[in-house]
Structures are given as C-alpha cells and as structure tokens.
Amino acid sequence: MKPPTLMRVGVVAVAAVLFMLVLGWWQTRDGDRQAAGILPLPINQMSFALTDQSGDTVQPKDWLGRPTMVFFGFTWCPDICPTTLSDISIWLEEIGPEADRMNTVLISVDPGRDTPEILGDYLSNFDPRIIGLTGPLPQIEQAVDGFRASFRKVPQDDGDYTMDHTAGVFLFDADGRFVSIIDYHEDYRYAVPKIRRALE
Amino acid sequence: MKRIFATLALIAAAGPALACETVTVGPLEVSQAWSRASIGTARPGVVYLTIRNSGTADDALMSITTPAADMPMLHQTVMTDGVASMPHAMEVPVPAEGQVALEPGGYHAMLMELTQVLEEGETFPVTLTFRDAGKVTIPVTIQNIGASEPTCPSPDE
Incomplete structure (x- = not known):
C-alpha cells in the first residue's frame, strides 16, 4: 500500500470540511429560520x-x-x-x-x-x-x-x-x-x- | 418493607410535620420545599426547593424518593430557540459556598405515578440523596395549582 500522498490528504481534508459545512447548514436551518425573522402569519x-x-x-x-x-x-x-x-x-x-x-x-x-x-x-x-x-x-x-x-x-x-x-x-x-x-x-x-x- | 416505610412516612407526614421547615445534612441546608395541588393522580406532580451549601466542597443532588409518587425523577426545563424541553437530569450540582434552586422553568423534581392526590394545604415528605452529604427528608408544602413561587419565606427573612 502506498503512503497517502499530499494530494490525497488534501482531497480528504476538503471533503471533510465540505461535509461539516453541509452538516452545520442542515443543523442550523431551524435557527436560521428564526434568525431570518420568520414571523407568525397574520x-x-x-x-x-x-x-x-x-x-x-x-x-x-x-x-x-x-x-x-x-x-x-x-x-x-x-x-x-x-x-x-x-x-x-x-x-x-x-x-x-x-x-x-x-x-x-x-x-x-x-x-x-x-x-x-x-x-x-x-x-x-x-x-x-x-x-x-x-x-x-x-x-x-x-x-x-x-x-x-x-x-x-x-x-x-x-x-x-x-x-x-x-x-x-x-x-x-x-x-x-x-x-x-x-x-x-x-x-x-x-x-x-x-x-x-x-x-x- | 417498602410498604411499612411508605406507611411510616405517611404517618410522619400526617403528624406534626411543619410546613416551611428547614432541614440540614452536613453543610447543606434545604428549605422552601413546595409543590402544586394535583387534579387526580394521572398527571405528574412537581417539587421545588432551595439547597444551600455552606461547605467548601461541591456536592450534588443525585435522586429523590417520596411515598407520594412511585417514580420521582430529577428533570431540567431547557429552552432551545424558544422551544421548551424537559430532559432527565442525572444530578443537580450544589456548588461549594453557593446554592441551587429547583424552581419553575429550571431544575425540578417530577413526580411520576402519583400514589395520592396532592391536596392544597397538606404536606408530604421527600427524601433527598446527596452524593456526599447523604440523605435528608423534608416536608413539602402543597400550594395552589396556580402557584408560581413558594409561600414559605427564605430562611434569611
């Protein structure tokens, strides 16, 4: 097995960051909805x-x-x-x-x-x-x-x-x-x- | 055995148990124990009280028991984005040289499976188990169902 190249580590790191970003977005959707000032309907x-x-x-x-x-x-x-x-x-x-x-x-x-x-x-x-x-x-x-x-x-x-x-x-x-x-x-x-x- | 204990406890409650009693165990002082009257026994009841720690070491309230309920548990009301939830509290920290209150909207003892109707004006005993200080029993005053704070004064007043 080849040792992980710098390139591969980079790809994995970028993927991990993207994953966390998506996860974070998904978890804060409700919070954002409130922060965005979604108000009760009249x-x-x-x-x-x-x-x-x-x-x-x-x-x-x-x-x-x-x-x-x-x-x-x-x-x-x-x-x-x-x-x-x-x-x-x-x-x-x-x-x-x-x-x-x-x-x-x-x-x-x-x-x-x-x-x-x-x-x-x-x-x-x-x-x-x-x-x-x-x-x-x-x-x-x-x-x-x-x-x-x-x-x-x-x-x-x-x-x-x-x-x-x-x-x-x-x-x-x-x-x-x-x-x-x-x-x-x-x-x-x-x-x-x-x-x-x-x-x- | 459990029944004998429960009966004794009920007798103790019916006896000259004083409302607004303050009890101590080690460096801890427990006061202002109150509850709300219940409608029947189907709904969970609640117990609120204040614990003061004059000692130099932290302690924690680990559990409660009472003849008034088969399944009493410590809970905490938590607000997240305006939504109230009520998770089970594994313990209630009692800081050194400080105090903690079980009070509306925070920590509280939830009495599931009430064994008796909680009648306004009466009292029932609750035994608190602390991690370090051990056990202590306090009579709980049953207030009106619409009560929002203890009628018993703080021991300082």
Missing part, C-alpha cells in the same frame, strides 16, 4: 378548526376584531405549563377588565390526552378568560405551523411521554397582525406593557 392568513372547552368550534377568523394572546402547552406538563398559566392569570388580573376584550388562548399540543373536557377541568383552576383549544392532530399541526412554532412528542422511561413545545406567548392586535412574543417566564414588568400594546 391571523387572517391562518387556517385551522379546533374545539374549545365548551365544545364550540373555533377558527382563526373568530379571533379577528379583538386582540389575541396565544400560547401552546399541555395539561400533563408539570413545570412550565402551570407556570405559564399562572403568569398569564397574574397578567390578566393586572390588566383588569380591559383584558375582557382579548382572546386569551391555550392550544394543546397533546390532543391524545387533552380532550375539551379535560382542558376545561384543568383551566377552571386559572383565570376564567383563558380558552383552551384541542382537536385532531393535523389541525393542531396546521395551527402550530401558522405561528411558526413547533412541538414534538418525547417518549419517557416509564413508557409515558412528554411534549417539547414552543414556550413563548404570541400577541396579535385586533386586526390579527402579529405584535410581539412574550418569552417564557419573562418579567412581569415587560410582559404587561407588551399586552397593553396589543390592546391599543
């Missing part, structure tokens, strides 16, 4: 039909005419979902009756477990203005896509599963235009003014 361009905890069908067009606040979660989530719901309940209380004219919506990313009844039961522990939506998985996927959000089912050791999901709270004005995102657990002093801006 509500009037979204399309899905889900069911709220009273059993009524809700479509994005039903939200138009009122400011809208939407977040994703699931009721089997022990940490961040109750925390987000409790944050939102505190924000709504701070804003007071003004927040009555807002759509405040939790979209479940776990329709397998979150039926409308289960959502209703769970949400009865939080601010009554929070509406919970669930429905067939393809409709949930379509909704999540409209927000440029994401979710994923993660199996656990005991055969159960949990969900990874976008944790921010999306704000839209009464015309359905995207206003801003409240990051997970964002300080109340920043969150409440963002909601007030959507209410203007």
Whole structure:
C-alpha cells in the first residue's frame, strides 16, 4: 500500500470540511429560520378548526376584531405549563377588565390526552378568560405551523411521554397582525406593557 | 418493607410535620420545599426547593424518593430557540459556598405515578440523596395549582 500522498490528504481534508459545512447548514436551518425573522402569519392568513372547552368550534377568523394572546402547552406538563398559566392569570388580573376584550388562548399540543373536557377541568383552576383549544392532530399541526412554532412528542422511561413545545406567548392586535412574543417566564414588568400594546 | 416505610412516612407526614421547615445534612441546608395541588393522580406532580451549601466542597443532588409518587425523577426545563424541553437530569450540582434552586422553568423534581392526590394545604415528605452529604427528608408544602413561587419565606427573612 502506498503512503497517502499530499494530494490525497488534501482531497480528504476538503471533503471533510465540505461535509461539516453541509452538516452545520442542515443543523442550523431551524435557527436560521428564526434568525431570518420568520414571523407568525397574520391571523387572517391562518387556517385551522379546533374545539374549545365548551365544545364550540373555533377558527382563526373568530379571533379577528379583538386582540389575541396565544400560547401552546399541555395539561400533563408539570413545570412550565402551570407556570405559564399562572403568569398569564397574574397578567390578566393586572390588566383588569380591559383584558375582557382579548382572546386569551391555550392550544394543546397533546390532543391524545387533552380532550375539551379535560382542558376545561384543568383551566377552571386559572383565570376564567383563558380558552383552551384541542382537536385532531393535523389541525393542531396546521395551527402550530401558522405561528411558526413547533412541538414534538418525547417518549419517557416509564413508557409515558412528554411534549417539547414552543414556550413563548404570541400577541396579535385586533386586526390579527402579529405584535410581539412574550418569552417564557419573562418579567412581569415587560410582559404587561407588551399586552397593553396589543390592546391599543 | 417498602410498604411499612411508605406507611411510616405517611404517618410522619400526617403528624406534626411543619410546613416551611428547614432541614440540614452536613453543610447543606434545604428549605422552601413546595409543590402544586394535583387534579387526580394521572398527571405528574412537581417539587421545588432551595439547597444551600455552606461547605467548601461541591456536592450534588443525585435522586429523590417520596411515598407520594412511585417514580420521582430529577428533570431540567431547557429552552432551545424558544422551544421548551424537559430532559432527565442525572444530578443537580450544589456548588461549594453557593446554592441551587429547583424552581419553575429550571431544575425540578417530577413526580411520576402519583400514589395520592396532592391536596392544597397538606404536606408530604421527600427524601433527598446527596452524593456526599447523604440523605435528608423534608416536608413539602402543597400550594395552589396556580402557584408560581413558594409561600414559605427564605430562611434569611
């Protein structure tokens, strides 16, 4: 066997670098999508039909005419979902009756477990203005896509599963235009003014 | 044997276990242990608490046990590009002359397979196992399902 020539080493090195570049590109596509500022669609361009905890069908067009606040979660989530719901309940209380004219919506990313009844039961522990939506998985996927959000089912050791999901709270004005995102657990002093801006 | 232990632990919980208790083991002090009320037993519960280390050596929380759940595990909520995931934490580091909090949005003990409904106002015991300091048991105060921070004051206050 011939020892590797300088030429061969060079070819292998170039190939390796190209491979890493492609791999890097492939791995950062999602990050780039966010960095490139891909924003949620305006509500009037979204399309899905889900069911709220009273059993009524809700479509994005039903939200138009009122400011809208939407977040994703699931009721089997022990940490961040109750925390987000409790944050939102505190924000709504701070804003007071003004927040009555807002759509405040939790979209479940776990329709397998979150039926409308289960959502209703769970949400009865939080601010009554929070509406919970669930429905067939393809409709949930379509909704999540409209927000440029994401979710994923993660199996656990005991055969159960949990969900990874976008944790921010999306704000839209009464015309359905995207206003801003409240990051997970964002300080109340920043969150409440963002909601007030959507209410203007 | 396990059942006897669980029963004893439950009796201990029902007895004069004080909410807002602070316990110590070696150089570690554990305080502000709280949980949220559960709806039934199907969903996982949670435990949050604060660990302070006055010693000069690092330690780590390795595991927890409780009669309130058959499968308690340490987890950490992690944000990646705005997406929350909740990987299993092999251990929670407790830095020398420092502290670590199990708190909403960070490290937390997840109580899978609850054995009892967690009723607001009650307490249940949780036993923490540290790598070096060993084991210690603390009563956990069950707060409202919508609670976002402990009602128990920090031991300094």
